Amino acid sequence: MADVGAEWSAAIRTPDQRLRVFVSSTLVELAAERAAARDAIEQLRLAPVMFESGARPHPAQAVYRAYLANSDIFVGIYAEAYGWVGPGMTISGLEDEFERATAIPRLLYVKSPAPARDPALNRMIEKIKTDGHSAYKRFTDADDLRELVLADLATLLAERFDGRRPGSGIGAGTGGTHAAPPAPATGLLGRDDDLERIVHDVAAEDRRLVVLTGAGGIGKTRLAMAAMERTAPHWSGGVAFVDLSSTTDARLVPDTIAASLGVVPQGSERPLDALHRTLADRHRLVVLDNFEQVLAAAPTVAELLRRAPRLHLLVTSRVALRVRGEREIRVDALEVPRAGADIAEVASAPAMRLLVDRVRDVAPGFDLTTANAPALAELCRRLGGLPLALELAAAWMRLLTPEQMLAQLYERLDRPGALVDLPDRQQTLTGTISWSYDLLTAPARRLLDQLSVFAAPFTVDAAVAVGGGDAHVIDDLSRLLDSSMVGPAERPDRQRGFALLEPIRRFAAQRRDPADGALDRLHRHLLDVLYSAETRLGSTELVLRRLDSELPNLQVVIDWVGRAGGDPGPLVRGLSGVWVWMVARGHLRQTSELWQRIAALPGMRTERDRLAMQWLTGSRLLNDGRFAEVGDLVDEMLPVARRVESPTRIALLLAARAIALPHGRHDTARADYEEALAAAADADDPLVPGYVLSHYGLLLGIDGELPRAQELHQQTLEIARALDDENLRGEAHYCLAMDALLRDDPEAARTELAHAVDCYRAIDHLDGLARCVGAHSALALATGDHHLAARLTGAAAGIRNRIGLTPWPSVSELEGRNLERVKVMLPEAEFATLTDDGRGLTIAGALAAAEPGGRP
Numbered sequence: 079m080a081d082v083g084a085e086w087s088a089a090i091r092t093p094d095q096r097l098r099v100f101v102s103s104t105l106v107e108l109a110a111e112r113a114a115a116r117d118a119i120e121q122l123r124l125a126p127v128m129f130e131s132g133a134r135p136h137p138a139q140a141v142y143r144a145y146l147a148n149s150d151i152f153v154g155i156y157a158e159a160y161g162w163v164g165p166g167m168t169i170s171g172l173e174d175e176f177e178r179a180t181a182i183p184r185l186l187y188v189k190s191p192a193p194a195r196d197p198a199l200n201r202m203i204e205k206i207k208t209d210g211h212s213a214y215k216r217f218t219d220a221d222d223l224r225e226l227v228l229a230d231l232a233t234l235l236a237e238r239f240d241g242r243r244p245g246s247g248i249g250a251g252t253g254g255t256h257a258a259p260p261a262p263a264t265g266l267l268g269r270d271d272d273l274e275r276i277v278h279d280v281a282a283e284d285r286r287l288v289v290l291t292g293a294g295g296i297g298k299t300r301l302a303m304a305a306m307e308r309t310a311p312h313w314s315g316g317v318a319f320v321d322l323s324s325t326t327d328a329r330l331v332p333d334t335i336a337a338s339l340g341v342v343p344q345g346s347e348r349p350l351d352a353l354h355r356t357l358a359d360r361h362r363l364v365v366l367d368n369f370e371q372v373l374a375a376a377p378t379v380a381e382l383l384r385r386a387p388r389l390h391l392l393v394t395s396r397v398a399l400r401v402r403g404e405r406e407i408r409v410d411a412l413e414v415p416r417a418g419a420d421i422a423e424v425a426s427a428p429a430m431r432l433l434v435d436r437v438r439d440v441a442p443g444f445d446l447t448t449a450n451a452p453a454l455a456e457l458c459r460r461l462g463g464l465p466l467a468l469e470l471a472a473a474w475m476r477l478l479t480p481e482q483m484l485a486q487l488y489e490r491l492d493r494p495g496a497l498v499d500l501p502d503r504q505q506t507l508t509g510t511i512s513w514s515y516d517l518l519t520a521p522a523r524r525l526l527d528q529l530s531v532f533a534a535p536f537t538v539d540a541a542v543a544v545g546g547g548d549a550h551v552i553d554d555l556s557r558l559l560d561s562s563m564v565g566p567a568e569r570p571d572r573q574r575g576f577a578l579l580e581p582i583r584r585f586a587a588q589r590r591d592p593a594d595g596a597l598d599r600l601h602r603h604l605l606d607v608l609y610s611a612e613t614r615l616g617s618t619e620l621v622l623r624r625l626d627s628e629l630p631n632l633q634v635v636i637d638w639v640g641r642a643g644g645d646p647g648p649l650v651r652g653l654s655g656v657w658v659w660m661v662a663r664g665h666l667r668q669t670s671e672l673w674q675r676i677a678a679l680p681g682m683r684t685e686r687d688r689l690a691m692q693w694l695t696g697s698r699l700l701n702d703g704r705f706a707e708v709g710d711l712v713d714e715m716l717p718v719a720r721r722v723e724s725p726t727r728i729a730l731l732l733a734a735r736a737i738a739l740p741h742g743r744h745d746t747a748r749a750d751y752e753e754a755l756a757a758a759a760d761a762d763d764p765l766v767p768g769y770v771l772s773h774y775g776l777l778l779g780i781d782g783e784l785p786r787a788q789e790l791h792q793q794t795l796e797i798a799r800a801l802d803d804e805n806l807r808g809e810a811h812y813c814l815a816m817d818a819l820l821r822d823d824p825e826a827a828r829t830e831l832a833h834a835v836d837c838y839r840a841i842d843h844l845d846g847l848a849r850c851v852g853a854h855s856a857l858a859l860a861t862g863d864h865h866l867a868a869r870l871t872g873a874a875a876g877i878r879n880r881i882g883l884t885p886w887p888s889v890s891e892l893e894g895r896n897l898e899r900v901k902v903m904l905p906e907a908e909f910a911t912l913t914d915d916g917r918g919l920t921i922a923g924a925l926a927a928a929e930p931g932g933r934p
Contacts, residue, residue, distance in 0.1 A: 294514050330372075434446050526563055546599065601649070619804055669882055708737075754774075877921055
């Protein structure tokens with residue numbers, strides 16, 4: 079026979095677990111009525127909660143709010159006095175109690191007659207009447223009130239009896255309805271891996287304290303509720319949910335937990351002792367939500383775990399607790415679609431999945447399309463994948479298109495009311511962030527404001543530089559990490575990076591004092607980065623990726639220098655020193671955002687600054703294929719450069735002029751290359767001779783001087799290896815491949831091209847990879863595969879057209895010869911079809927086709 083008592087045991091209350099009835103009224107005026115209400119409550123064996131029950135070492139507001147948060151029923155009694163309005167409040171404590179009791183049943187009583195009633199109380203009673211959410215009864219004296227309260231409480235309990243039937247479920251065995259969490263109104267999206275990790279750690283017997291940390295609105299509570307639901311069968315003592323959002327005094331945390339679990343202290347027993355008594359031998363999970371504002375109660379949590387060895391706690395907090403045994407799990411923002419992703423990749427990004435799902439809640443039938451995907455993807459990126467921000471944005475799209483929402487984004491997100499069921503602190507994006515910001519110390523707030531100048535993940539050294547170099551910056555950065563206002567972030571150079579979520583960065587930037595010097599310090603820090611990465615140190619992958627890591631910050635500083643009217647010279651000189659990075663990454667193209675910012679800088683103030691700007695301009699013209707203009711510019715620069723510049727820059731200018739000369743002017747080009755080599759011999763930059771040798775060798779190869787060409791290219795390779803320079807190594811292998819093709823050695827060419835492709839791929843050098851595609855066309859022709867040669871000829875042209883590249887004249891000459899030979903080998907129509915087919919290939923597709931066994 080089944081154990082009938084077992085199905086009820088989880089819901090049976092111990093004698094101390096009585097319903098709590100909060101009595102709200104003015105104290106002196108209604109002393110007799112309060113005594114009558116107490117008598118009625120106790121006659122029903124319920125627990126009266128009265129402000130005057132005993133002295134507590136806490137502020138009055140904190141006490142009555144905590145008492146109210148721990149109560150099940152509200153009884154309001156009103157006569158003539160409106161009550162005291164405390165410091166910083168606009169309503170009295172009496173009205174504040176009424177407003178805060180919306181989540182529990184309210185029984186209201188108004189004394190009549192009351193000829194001297196305060197007008198403010200009249201307004202409050204009229205508001206109760208017009209709102210229609212609560213009704214009140216009139217009473218004449220204390221005896222009348224006692225009978226009304228007794229009858230109404232009995233009726234209320236009867237009405238709610240059906241809802242209190244014992245049973246199983248997430249709230250079973252917790253000792254009270256307050257222990258059950260609010261039921262989520264929406265599904266959990268994009269968090270499968272996070273949830274699995276949390277569930278694993280929460281259920282592990284050696285992980286009794288798991289703390290979910292993360293920024294406000296990141297989804298910690300939602301994940302905790304999902305983990306609670308997922309693991310509910312695991313806990314024989316049940317699960318409980320404790321909302322600490324309305325508890326601001328850490329000393330009241332035991333009271334709040336006890337009330338939520340339905341634990342009532344006996345006699346003079348403290349709430350913490352009552353919890354220890356009740357939880358000591360129960361295998362139970364308790365979720366403590368919103369712990370960040372009561373961090374001083376962390377030792378209480380540790381003590382609770384020590385004295386209840388089978389208890390497990392799952393805590394959500396914007397700040398880690400920093401107690402022994404704590405397992406911190408950082409909840410990060412949802413992954414956003416990367417810029418340039420196709421529609422399938424955009425649709426699969428977790429942030430986009432959440433956004434589209436929530437938009438469908440307010441606009442049924444909404445779909446992600448190729449037309450709206452760019453705006454929606456940009457929304458995800460601007461909001462940093464923050465789930466709350468995405469939900470607020472989605473709510474507005476019942477009225478606005480994605481494009482309109484994008485244009486009005488932050489204005490809309492700072493208007494409350496998009497989702498009325500959210501707590502006040504989450505009604506707006508600013509309110510959510512302010513909640514955490516206000517908990518910070520003043521120095522930490524100031525550092526956060528200063529860190530908002532970073533547009534990309536920063537290192538600790540960068541934070542110290544921008545923060546003023548003060549010894550306390552690292553301590554304040556640690557506090558910001560603890561509070562989830564700053565989080566770990568990946569950098570292309572793989573250094574340990576940190577970043578602010580975009581909404582937090584925007585919030586902090588609005589509060590930063592423009593006169594704090596943070597942008598000037600960022601400027602000086604980036605100058606150090608540029609000068610430490612100049613060309614003479616080689617273009618290793620690490621150097622290039624460090625510059626990649628700072629690119630958004632460089633753009634910020636360039637804009638600032640332009641707006642502030644500062645001296646742009648040091649910045650331009652620094653940029654001219656990393657020209658290899660700028661060429662390799664395509665930043666010296668007319669369409670490049672970085673170049674457009676550089677070009678908009680105010681005039682240079684010194685000859686050397688003007689030469690640096692002209693060098694960048696010449697490199698950009700060379701990259702754009704405007705070779706005649708390059709020659710004219712170098713002719714203008716050389717007289718000044720010979721007077722004020724280093725041999726390194728003179729060698730580069732001469733080489734640039736030689737590179738730009740068209741086929742047919744090789745004698746002039748040879749003279750420039752020879753002078754460049756002589757100048758480079760006196761330079762302190764070992765990289766420059768390598769570049770001069772590589773280009774000079776190409777010219778010699780075109781002119782049929784293959785042994786000398788190969789000799790120069792071998793020297794180039796030796797320099798590249800000595801400096802561990804990936805870009806120059808790629809140039810050397812490409813040139814050696816062309817030498818091999820010119821001497822009809824396709825196997826040697828194939829080997830050299832494979833090395834060149836590896837080097838260029840390592841540093842994402844699109845121009846170099848496009849040249850390799852062109853070289854593979856010549857290799858295909860040399861091995862008799864005319865169809866592949868035609869397709870790769872089309873691929874090289876298509877790639878350059880899409881990216882905006884023009885090959886150097888020497889490369890154009892070599893590829894032009896190859897093109898004419900391919901045309902001879904194929905009928906005109908077939909050649910046109912194959913080249914058109916090749917134009918659609920990506921770099922990866924073209925190089926894959928060029929591999930042995932690739933699709934012809």
